[in-house]
Amino acid sequence: MSVWQGYLQDASDLYQTRYVPGAYIGGHSIGIIAVDLAYPKLPGNVANATTFPFPVLYKKVSFEIEQLFNGDPALEEMIVNAARELEADGVRAVIGACGYFAHFQKHVAAAVDIPAFMSSLCQIPVIKMGLKPGQKILVLCASGESVNQEFFANVGADLDDCVIQDIGSLDSFAPIRWGKTALDNRRLAEDLAAVTHKAAAEHPEIGAILLECSDLPPYAYEIQRATGLPVFDFISLIGWVHHAVVQKRYFGFL
Secondary structure, eight states, rough: OHHHHHHHHHHHHHHHOOOOOOOSOOOEEEEEEEEOOOOOOHHHHHHHGGGSOOOOEEEEEEOOOOHHHTTTGGGGGHHHHHHHHHHHHTOEEEESSSGHHHHHHHHHHHHOSSSOOGGGGGGHHHHHHTSHHHHHHHEEEEEEOOOHHHHHTTTTOOGGGGGEEEOTTGGGGHHTTTTTTOOHHHHHHHHHHHHHHHHHHTTTEEHHHHHHOOOOOGGGHHHHHHHOOEEHHHHHHHHHHHHSOOOOOOOOOO
């Protein structure tokens, strides 16, 4: 039997043992709920599909971003319905493209039959586990004033384990924060590097960095270069979830 015949046989076995519903699309492992905001979405941004080496499917939700920052209960039904629609379209896991979707983590996880990780903040308990006792996580947030212990508790995180750095007030972040169509990418990269370098110097207990905002992964390299610390973000979360829901066979030799 040739390698190709063997592959076809594997596929045949799969479809004989697993019910595969008909659908108008297929092959999207990750479903992403994205807020309808108009500003440049660079490669690396969760809302830029070229960021990922695998197919993703987006579902748009429309409301003011301040409502999400504040966890407005009026958004719950819309967000839950978006997750259910993505599940119906065949995705294997749901992600929210803003850290403040953490307000609705428990609601979405309870409403769908696939894994839901609505915020990059879901990684905090795992990151903390890998640090020395007393070390903390520097969390870069788009709206620092919206962060409190109740908010962190939605994803099983403890605010005491973190140092919060608000970046929403940076002038260079304003195009993202307030939805403008011009972005000085170099300036924002330099500002984020400077802010994180300063925070790490002032807080030697910081052992890792987490980027709350789904717009920040394009700058993770500069942030790591400025601090020398591990940097976690939405892309590390999505890659981890994708690996879990789309396992592949390994090939090689002994």
